[in-house]
Amino acid sequence: MTDHQNPTDAVNDAVVIERTFDAPVATVWDMWTQPEHFRAWYGPQGATVPVAEMDVRVGGSRRVSMEMQTPNGPMTMWFVGEYRVVDPTDRLTYTESMADETGRVLSPAEMGMPDGHPEVTEVVVELEDVGGRTKMVMTHRGVPADSGGAMGWNMAIDKLAAHLADLP
Numbered sequence: 001m002t003d004h005q006n007p008t009d010a011v012n013d014a015v016v017i018e019r020t021f022d023a024p025v026a027t028v029w030d031m032w033t034q035p036e037h038f039r040a041w042y043g044p045q046g047a048t049v050p051v052a053e054m055d056v057r058v059g060g061s062r063r064v065s066m067e068m069q070t071p072n073g074p075m076t077m078w079f080v081g082e083y084r085v086v087d088p089t090d091r092l093t094y095t096e097s098m099a100d101e102t103g104r105v106l107s108p109a110e111m112g113m114p115d116g117h118p119e120v121t122e123v124v125v126e127l128e129d130v131g132g133r134t135k136m137v138m139t140h141r142g143v144p145a146d147s148g149g150a151m152g153w154n155m156a157i158d159k160l161a162a163h164l165a166d167l168p
Contacts (some may be wrong), residue, residue: 015156020134025128031163045155078103
């Protein structure tokens with residue numbers, strides 16, 4: 001597994017989260033690649049994922065919607081992307097862009113994002129078996145470590161840990 005503790009990446013242009021779960025690698029892989037599991041944990045606390053369409057193969061597409069309550073009322077966000085690396089139980093890489101419900105990619109400006117936010121970001125999930133447990137390093141390139149997106153990812157990974165703990 002690659003060492004993702006590069007402080008330049010973490011501060012400038014990537015969210016990097018490392019976590020170890022009391023679950024086998026194959027189970028953690030399923031959390032990222034099976035829509036029914038992904039819907040159960042993805043997004044910040046309070047968010048729901050009504051749509052998770054995932055063609056998990058190199059070149060396959062993904063389309064995800066996330067709904068949440070905000071101070072201004074309900075909000076729905078759509079994300080689309082393409083799988084770039086699918087190495088079962090080891091590495092998953094996909095692109096991610098904000099979109100509308102039809103899958104049309106929206107520019108960062110259309111989404112009210114700050115100048116310089118990329119239209120396409122990249123998520124890399126690396127898994128490693130550590131004596132029957134799973135070490136996961138999730139890197140989301142293009143999302144600053146001090147952004148709301150980083151906070152959302154940390155909440156989502158907490159939800160992932162809870163979902164894994166609830167499995168039979």
